[in-house]
Amino acid sequence: MTIDKSCITLQNRRCPEFIKGLNSFIEIAKNHVDDEGKTCCPCIDCVNMFRHIVTTVYAHIHDRGFEDSYLIWIHHGEEYPPSHLDNLWASKYRSTRVVAEENPHEEMFNVIDDVMAEEDPHIENISQEATALDPEFDALFEEANTELYPG
Template identity: 30%
Template sequence: MDKAWMKLPRYSPEYINGVEVFLNYAYTKGNPQGVEILCPCAKCHNAFWRTRAVVLDHLIGYGFEKGYDVWVRHGEGLINLMDLNGDMDDREDAIDDIDGLLYEQFRDVAQEENGVGEGPNEDAKKFYNLLEDAKQELYPGCKNFTKLSFTIRLYLLKCLHGWSNASFNALLVLLRESMPQLNIPDSLNKTRGMIRDLGLDYKKIDACPNDCMLYWKDHENDTSCHVCGAPRWIENVEGDRQLEENKKAYKISGKVLRHFPLIPRLQRLFLCSKTAGSLRWHEEERSKDGKLRHPADGEAWKDFDKCHPNFANDS
């Protein structure tokens, strides 16, 4: 299917006609919920069900979500589209490159096997465990998924669609009961363990219910907010009684901040050969003709480089 119209101006007749083609396809080949389909605009990100008229307005007003060239949520399959295009580069990008992911994430460990570098023992254990999972078939004879790739895809769906922990656990139980040969983790905790080993984890930090402060660093062990005095823990009489009976200390935080550390994620981006080049592009490949083409051409960027010359010298 020709999709060149997706790159045209959003208010051009060709683009609007193309959106109508998409809507006809989504309502015939996709899986509409009554009169609604998932809206793939840059604002809704395939997360909200909308009527045809609303989707039409959104796609003209906001355009398609960036990268949504394959309408996988509206009836189009990856394999069929690749066969139609015959584009080998797109074919390689569409396939889950689990081996490449593991190598980029644990490059030191992989190089140690060849006598190049020296990787930490803990990382080596994670690498070998994940490598083993990446080799295991999802079920006997399965060619499209491994245990690791399927688990990652399943957890991605949980995050994208807001599945509760209980519903995810129930889904795992149902899948294992209906297909005993299915090689998947038996709980959310084990699934998260695999995701955590890939370096995609986050850190929980208790916060004041009124957003005054974080219980972090010097305040890590505080029991109340030093600004408003609000208690750190939720009072639960029934729970307190149970705690006294069980003599087990377990407290519930009033509010929790989930922090995704920036530095480890930047390190992973630079570990990946495909993204490292893009991250250095502003210094190594950008046109430096004095015209304002990129944030690096702006005065704010230049002032920052002057204040931090050592940082600026290493792209």
């Protein structure tokens, strides 16, 4: 079965083709969840480095778009074609994936995911003040996302 991935490159994330492609992807993603019901998120920001519940993945992709380079959905059931160059790329990518999974902040992001999962991901136009949990928490969260050595 060939998977239509044309929605990945669409800029208009509100057009029917994008929504149809996103829904197709979500159906595939539902079959590739871990014990906690989370799957890799291929949005522009997460780039399959973080796992979220399926509704959060839907919201991320809808709001941010697909990572353009995620053409072979290896985290969602596809396998690499038997090509020497692809195998070289795969071994390099897997090694960076292992390093990313050892990120000590990953646990914090999982906790935040669990808290945020209770919110409706389809609600739009929420003011910044309504989403702030606590100024001290926000400062810690921003600090956790700041590069120690930029560049």
